[in-house]
Amino acid sequence: MVILKTPEEIELMRESALIVSRTLGMLAGEIKPGITSLYLDKLAEEFIRDHDAEPGFLGMYDFPNTLNMSPNAQVVHGIPNNDPLKDGDIISVDCGALKNGFYGDHAYTFEVGEVAIETQKLLRVTKESLYIGIREFRLGNRVGDVGFAIQNYCESHGYGVVRELVGHGLGRKLHESPEMPNYGKRGRGKKFVEGMVVAIEPMINMGTRRIKQLNDGWTILTADGKPSAHFEHDVALINGKPELLSTYQYIYEALGIQSDEEAEFRRHEFH
Numbered sequence: 001m002v003i004l005k006t007p008e009e010i011e012l013m014r015e016s017a018l019i020v021s022r023t024l025g026m027l028a029g030e031i032k033p034g035i036t037s038l039y040l041d042k043l044a045e046e047f048i049r050d051h052d053a054e055p056g057f058l059g060m061y062d063f064p065n066t067l068n069m070s071p072n073a074q075v076v077h078g079i080p081n082n083d084p085l086k087d088g089d090i091i092s093v094d095c096g097a098l099k100n101g102f103y104g105d106h107a108y109t110f111e112v113g114e115v116a117i118e119t120q121k122l123l124r125v126t127k128e129s130l131y132i133g134i135r136e137f138r139l140g141n142r143v144g145d146v147g148f149a150i151q152n153y154c155e156s157h158g159y160g161v162v163r164e165l166v167g168h169g170l171g172r173k174l175h176e177s178p179e180m181p182n183y184g185k186r187g188r189g190k191k192f193v194e195g196m197v198v199a200i201e202p203m204i205n206m207g208t209r210r211i212k213q214l215n216d217g218w219t220i221l222t223a224d225g226k227p228s229a230h231f232e233h234d235v236a237l238i239n240g241k242p243e244l245l246s247t248y249q250y251i252y253e254a255l256g257i258q259s260d261e262e263a264e265f266r267r268h269e270f271h
């Protein structure tokens, strides 16, 4: 059952989402060769608690840490460890926070030092597919419209779209109905209505869409060992249209990146 949110609840959810956005922005300034994901995890936990929130993933389904840290061929659900990041790595950072009873859940794939051009392209296309998918999250559209848009765009670049893991409704629970696959058919699935809040999160592989799982019971990685990217925003359906609750602006400020992608998205939505 889809749990719809009131405008007041959506404002609380924006607060939770923005705590995660700020956490990712803080991490952006720390991610560099030689740093370990476990160190970053501790920073994130401290930062979230300093903002009167709880880490959303710590202890959830018995996950041992605050962040999902998934470098290179890891797709999602990587466990932070003491391996130093290397120049040329990418690392997908997925973070959750719980505040006022609501979850924020938001992810970004970072470059560590100088990254190969073809990997940079994977990150760019995956992030573009996120916005392309979000645009379909509008009144009267259906779950399949979002999935189709993401799949179509990523496959047109020859990338593999992971099927086994999906986006989801978000609220007082981290995972609510509906499931939001990154693949699908136009006009199929649950219809979007006012007050829905979802996490849309393409997980896109440079090569095969096939995945495997490490025997730690968590880490998902690509079957062919090629890199994978993951970007996730929290989005509410307000006035018939998608409204971003999370933002990458803190990341871009920390990295000195000039990006108008979110303003661009809003212009596209509201004109």
Ligand code: MG
Binding pocket: 094, 095, 105, 106, 107, 201, 232
């Ligand atoms: Mg997430």
Ligand code: MG
Binding pocket: 105, 106, 167, 168, 199, 201, 232
């Ligand atoms: Mg999620």
